[in-house]
Every structure is written in C-alpha cells, then in structure tokens.
Amino acid sequence: MHERIDMMKTRFYLTIGILWIIAGLFMAWPIVQPALKGVESDAVQGTSRATDTSEATKNEVPLIKGDPTHITFPSVGTSVDIAPGYFDASSNSWTLSKDKAHFATVTDEPNNKTGNTFIYGHNRWEVFTKLLDLKIGDQATVTTGNGHSFTYTLSDIVDIKPTDTSYLETHKSPILTVQTCSGLWYENRRMFTFNLVEAQ
Numbered sequence: 001m002h003e004r005i006d007m008m009k010t011r012f013y014l015t016i017g018i019l020w021i022i023a024g025l026f027m028a029w030p031i032v033q034p035a036l037k038g039v040e041s042d043a044v045q046g047t048s049r050a051t052d053t054s055e056a057t058k059n060e061v062p063l064i065k066g067d068p069t070h071i072t073f074p075s076v077g078t079s080v081d082i083a084p085g086y087f088d089a090s091s092n093s094w095t096l097s098k099d100k101a102h103f104a105t106v107t108d109e110p111n112n113k114t115g116n117t118f119i120y121g122h123n124r125w126e127v128f129t130k131l132l133d134l135k136i137g138d139q140a141t142v143t144t145g146n147g148h149s150f151t152y153t154l155s156d157i158v159d160i161k162p163t164d165t166s167y168l169e170t171h172k173s174p175i176l177t178v179q180t181c182s183g184l185w186y187e188n189r190r191m192f193t194f195n196l197v198e199a200q
Helices: 002-040 129-133
Strands: 068-073 078-085 101-104 116-120 139-144 149-160 175-182 188-199
Touching: 068 116, 129 175, 129 188, 139 175, 139 188, 149 175
Parallel strands: 078 101, 116 175
Antiparallel strands: 068 078, 068 139, 101 116, 139 149, 149 188, 175 188
C-alpha cells in the first residue's frame, strides 16, 4: 500500500515538474527566439568589408540628400523611426534606444551620388529583430526630414565581430549599411549591405 502511495506521489511531482519546465520555456520564448534566429541564419561569416571597386554615381541629376528619420523593410514588416547616433569614446559605446534605430552621424547622409549611410539598432521586436529574416534582393526605404525617399536593394549579409569597423567606411557608390546583433548571446554583428536603386 505504501509503495503504491509513493509511486503516485512520484508521478504527481514528476507531472508538476514537467508542467513547470513547459511554462518556463513558454515564458522565455520571446527572449530566446531572436537569439536562435541569429544562430540559424544563412549569413556568411566575415572579418571585414571587401575592397570597394564601385564608382561614384555619375549623372546630371542634382544632389539629393537629407537626415534620415525613418526606415522601412516591407518584406519583413519592419518600420522604425531613426534618431541620430553618436559614439562616446569615454564609454566605448554608441547611442542606443529600445524603440528606435540610429543613424551613425560619422557616416554619410542618404544621397544619390556617393557614400555609406550606416543605420544600426537593437535586436529587439520593437526595432530590428525581424531583419534576421531578410533575404538578398529585399528592399529598404529610408525617408529624410526634408521629404526625400531613398530605396535600396539588399546585396550582402554577413556576421562580423564587434571590433570590425570596416563597415563604417565610406563608399564610392551610394550604399546603405544596416546593423543589428546576432548569435546566441548577441556576440556578433549582422551587417546588411544595400545598393541604392532610386532616390526622389
């Protein structure tokens, strides 16, 4: 009789334990999923940007440029406001927020002639988590405070170490570089390089 009671208690505690584990996994999923997406991605591991062999856009169209205020990635349903981003040498860190992307002000404003516009943001649902689903050929649109719109097409995806600053360098033809974190512990930086296809 006592053995039967002990067996029933064991089954009861085992069932409760399994339910607690399932509940814990369910509650942790919103935190774990973005990190797992970064691990499972097809992004190529890299160490630095390839040598720039492009040429500045040569045309008679007047220069169009402006401070970026909003960025949209239609294929993954992401639309985020952009704030200026600054590097603080004393803390070795960049401006970051929980609900906005940032334009690295040391890089080029969006324009139709030349340069590298660098926009970065947290791997958070409110910012850039969905970017981990981007595919080559997807588009991004940057709008500026003075009413211009720049449309880009994704040409390259690569994971780099945080110490690699080559992606901040300028570029002869106009490009957009977007960065967010990737990896199980957010230890890498996922870099998306876009080529300009239209400016208006």
